[in-house]
Amino acid sequence: MEPNLKIMRKINRLNSSQPSDQSGFSLIEVMISMGVLTVGLLAFLSVLCVAVSANQTSQQDMIARQLASETMESIFNARNTSQIGFSEINNTTATPPGIFLANSQPILCAGADGILDTADDASCTTAAGAPCPNSGVECLTEPGPDGIMGTADDVILSLSNYTRTVLITPLVSGGSTIPTLVQVTITINYNAPQPRSYVLEEYISEYH
Amino acid sequence: MQRRSNPIRGFSLLELMIAASVGVFLVGTAVKLYSIGLTMSWQTSQKAQLQQDFRAAANLLERDLSMAGSGALGQQGLSNGSVGLPTGNGSTIPVYPCTALTTCNYIKSAPVAYPDSPTGAPSLYSIMPGPSLGITVTAAAGPTDIITVNYADAGLPLNCYTGTVNAAATAVTFILPSNWSQTCVTPPNIVPPALPPSLIYNSTGNTVGLQVGDMIMFGTNALGVVTGAASTCGVVAPNLACYQVPFATGDPGHVNQPGVATGSLLQYAGAAVPSAVRLISVTYYLAIPASTGLPTLMRIQNGQPPAPVAENVVYLKFTYDVINSSGTVTANQATLPAGTTPSMITKINIAHMSMRSQGRDTSSKSSLSGYGYESLDLQTSLAARSLTSQQQYPITVTN
Numbered sequence: 001m002e003p004n005l006k007i008m009r010k011i012n013r014l015n016s017s018q019p020s021d022q023s024g025f026s027l028i029e030v031m032i033s034m035g036v037l038t039v040g041l042l043a044f045l046s047v048l049c050v051a052v053s054a055n056q057t058s059q060q061d062m063i064a065r066q067l068a069s070e071t072m073e074s075i076f077n078a079r080n081t082s083q084i085g086f087s088e089i090n091n092t093t094a095t096p097p098g099i100f101l102a103n104s105q106p107i108l109c110a111g112a113d114g115i116l117d118t119a120d121d122a123s124c125t126t127a128a129g130a131p132c133p134n135s136g137v138e139c140l141t142e143p144g145p146d147g148i149m150g151t152a153d154d155v156i157l158s159l160s161n162y163t164r165t166v167l168i169t170p171l172v173s174g175g176s177t178i179p180t181l182v183q184v185t186i187t188i189n190y191n192a193p194q195p196r197s198y199v200l201e202e203y204i205s206e207y208h
Numbered sequence: 209m210q211r212r213s214n215p216i217r218g219f220s221l222l223e224l225m226i227a228a229s230v231g232v233f234l235v236g237t238a239v240k241l242y243s244i245g246l247t248m249s250w251q252t253s254q255k256a257q258l259q260q261d262f263r264a265a266a267n268l269l270e271r272d273l274s275m276a277g278s279g280a281l282g283q284q285g286l287s288n289g290s291v292g293l294p295t296g297n298g299s300t301i302p303v304y305p306c307t308a309l310t311t312c313n314y315i316k317s318a319p320v321a322y323p324d325s326p327t328g329a330p331s332l333y334s335i336m337p338g339p340s341l342g343i344t345v346t347a348a349a350g351p352t353d354i355i356t357v358n359y360a361d362a363g364l365p366l367n368c369y370t371g372t373v374n375a376a377a378t379a380v381t382f383i384l385p386s387n388w389s390q391t392c393v394t395p396p397n398i399v400p401p402a403l404p405p406s407l408i409y410n411s412t413g414n415t416v417g418l419q420v421g422d423m424i425m426f427g428t429n430a431l432g433v434v435t436g437a438a439s440t441c442g443v444v445a446p447n448l449a450c451y452q453v454p455f456a457t458g459d460p461g462h463v464n465q466p467g468v469a470t471g472s473l474l475q476y477a478g479a480a481v482p483s484a485v486r487l488i489s490v491t492y493y494l495a496i497p498a499s500t501g502l503p504t505l506m507r508i509q510n511g512q513p514p515a516p517v518a519e520n521v522v523y524l525k526f527t528y529d530v531i532n533s534s535g536t537v538t539a540n541q542a543t544l545p546a547g548t549t550p551s552m553i554t555k556i557n558i559a560h561m562s563m564r565s566q567g568r569d570t571s572s573k574s575s576l577s578g579y580g581y582e583s584l585d586l587q588t589s590l591a592a593r594s595l596t597s598q599q600q601y602p603i604t605v606t607n
Contacts, residue, residue, distance in 0.1 A: 024219055030230055037234060041241050048248050055255045059584065062259065070588045074555070077529075077591035081554045083537055110589075114529035114539030114555055127349065127523065127560050140587060141523075145580030147564040149523045150348025155583065 057192045063140075064162065064188040064198035067107060071164060071186050072200055074116045075100075079204060083113070086206040089182060090168050092119070104163040104189060107138045117166045126156055134160040162190040171203070180206040254565035254582045258520075262563050262584050265505055265518035270590055272490045272507075273556050276357035277334030278594035279485075289551050290331035291431055293322055294465035294472045302330050304356065305491040306461040308421030308511040309435065315354055315493050316343055319461070323550055329471060332431060332487075333550035334358055334595055337528060339543045342493050345503045345522050352524045354493040355556075359594065360425075361486040364417055365404040368392035369451075371426065371481040377466035377474040378456045380424075380432065380481065381441060382407060384449040407451045408438045418453055421511020423463065423489055427482035432473050433459040433511070492517075494524050505561075523562035523585075529555035553592055561586040 025033075078084045090098025099118045111120030123136020127149065132139035137160045144153035165187040170177045181203055188198045219227070293302040303319035306312035312319035320341055322330040338354035345352065368389065369382035390400035407417040418424075422434045432455035441450040455464050455473055465472045491508045497516070505521040508514040527540045530548045538545055540557060567581030 024223070025227075027223070027226060030227060034230060034234055037238075041238065044245065045241060048245055051252050052248055055252050055259075059255070059259060062263065066586070066588045073589050073591045076593070077555050077589075080591065080593065081531055081537075083531065083535070083554075110529075110539050112537070112539055114537050127525065127562070138587065140585035141560060141562065142583035142585050143522050143562055143564050143581065144583060147520070147522065147567050147581030147583065148346050149562055150346040150350070157585070 057196070060190055060192045061196070061198065063159065064190055064196070065200075067159070067162060067164060068186045068188050068198050068200040071116045071166065072184065072202060074110060074114065075166075075184060075204065078113075078115045080208050084115070086180070089184075089204060091166070094168070098168065100166045100168060102167075104165045104187075106135070107159045107162050107164055108136060109138055117164060127154075132156070132158060134158045162188055164188055251582060254567060258563060258565040258582050258584055261518045261520075262586065265521065265563070266561065266586050266588075268507070268517055269492060269505075269558070269561070270588070272492070273335075273355070273357055273558075274590050274593060275359045275488075276556075276592055276594060278359040289428075290325055290333045290549070291425055291428060292325070292471035293330040293332060293431060293463060294468040294470065295329040296468060296470040299465055299468040299470075300462040302462045302465075304336075304461055305489070305508045305514075306421070306433075306459070306511060307508070307513055308419075309458075310460060312460045314491075314495070314506075314508060314514055315341055320354070326549060332358060332425075335528075335550050335553050335556065335592060337526065337544065337550060337553075338493070339526070342524065343495060343503075345494065345496075349523055352494045353526050354491060354524075355526055356489065356491040358487050358489045361488045364407070364486045365393050366407070366424070366484045366486055368404040369407070369449075369484070371484045373426075373473055373476040373479060373481060375478045377472065377477040378464075379452055379454050380426075380473075380484070382451045382453060382484070383443075383447050386446040386448055388448070403448060406449070407453075408440070418451075418486070419511070421459075423487045423510065424453075424455075425485050425487050426473065426476060430471065430473050430475060430481075431463050431487075433461060433463045435459055435464065492524070494521060518563065520564045520566065520581075521561060522564055523560050525559040525561075527557040527559045528553045529557065529589075551595070553595070555589055555591055557589045558586055 075089065079086065079089065084099060087096065088099045091100050091102040092098060093102040099115070101117050101119065105117055108121035109124040110116050111118065111122040113120055124132040124138040126132055126139055127141035133156060137158055139159060140157040142155040142157055143149045144151065144155045146153050167185040167187070169183045169185070171181050171183055172178070184202050184204050186200045190196055301321050303312045303321055305314055305320070320338060322332060323336055325331040334357065336356040338356065340351040340353060342352035342354045344350060366382065369384050371380045371382050373380050384404065388404065393404045394400045405417070418434050418438045420434055420436060424432045424434065426432065434453055435456045435458065436454040438451045438453045441452045443450045457464050457466055466474050468474065489510055493506055494503055495506045495514070496503050500519065502519045503522050504519045505517040505524065506514045507517045527542050528544065529537055529539045530541060530544055530552045531537050531554050532548055532552060537554065544550065562585045563583065565582040
């Protein structure tokens, strides 16, 4: 019996000397740690969201840039082909009036004249030939999640959240207007989802 | 009994249940977040990759198309109308796009005939539309388009040389006269080199200049395809250099037809050509190479083998704005209206260039939803600036 009692005493001593080491987490501790973990996870999620939205924005930036350069091309082209006179390269609100609509306009396709942002701008169609949604505002036809064009899941991406403003202003030198040169400013406004804009500014002369 | 009240005791059932449920909730949330994160990072990387490919392809395409018809170093270029190809008695219909001396079977494994001028003669134009001539990637979307642009190569000083066609119209001798016009290499007021660059070798002995398969435009009436290596020939004083270049019959595109009187080099047989300029001819089309099985935007230039520009381009369509002889513009034409020719094109509209990402087929990985393809579509317009700034509008030419 003697040796056994000795061992028991030893165990008792050990137990009484380290009681707190053997206890589990309290509920409060778990709750706090859960809160910390949640904050961490939310931070991770917000980083993801930022990355995804930046990616989305860059795609919209690309579209805006393309829209602006397309509009500028059509103005230069009309001048080069003598399709329109130089005096017509002006806003409809100017005196004398030109052919380019003033203020922000929806992104419609060029009408019969092939020039964008004029009164005869027409509705756009999808790749399949159907009218674009949102009153014919230009729409992109993407192959969709299956990656195949012409299937039911094709994505019709309407450019209804873009607007185009063509501003044509005379250039003044030494107090007098230069008769053979104007400044063309094309502004594409869009929401990505915060409002953004792309501005393309060029000079266009009567001669080429 | 005292020992039983010692601090060694387990969790109560209640504690265990709470802890377990909190744990399960946490782990579940973490797994869900991880899964969302995985999908998002997949989509993000696919999108980024797609945008990068897309931008590169669009830039290259736009840059090539906007060069259409540009002349070089004061040459006439192609701006004015078109260049006739062999036609009439005994002729074979010329075709494009071809690889040097091998084949022209690239568009749907078949050659494409050059467009006809209003008089019915096959002709080379600055912009050669190919509506619905390309492959069909999906039946529902229909056939894709091809497009070819031609412009003068400013890099090869062929215009410094005087060209003489042999009697059989199968070779041209290019001679550099001692009084060569130095403005054929450099603009005025810039010190020109002692000699223009060689038509065969550069200073390090590498082959440059004329290559087999290159298309040369002579004057504005004839074309020839180089069919062999250029060789030097005996220089007769006071000339400075002499090269003989073969334009023998038998090129796969049937451009060299010395036996045909109309539209061939025969019209200059035994005589000097008014001018010579190398053309850069670029064709864009879709193909599905067997090695990848993916629809790919291909670019073929000047008899060189076709090169892939971007994979996963699933649709390609163009429309054109044309101006007729009375100055009326007809916009957005998929095929040129009656009474107009490709030389009347004033604007090229890229109606669709649809690309998808590398992606992962949704059907093969149904448990991971959202793993499909990311996609983009390019729609833009390009002024045919090299034509519009040189041609007189309204167009009165008939070829």
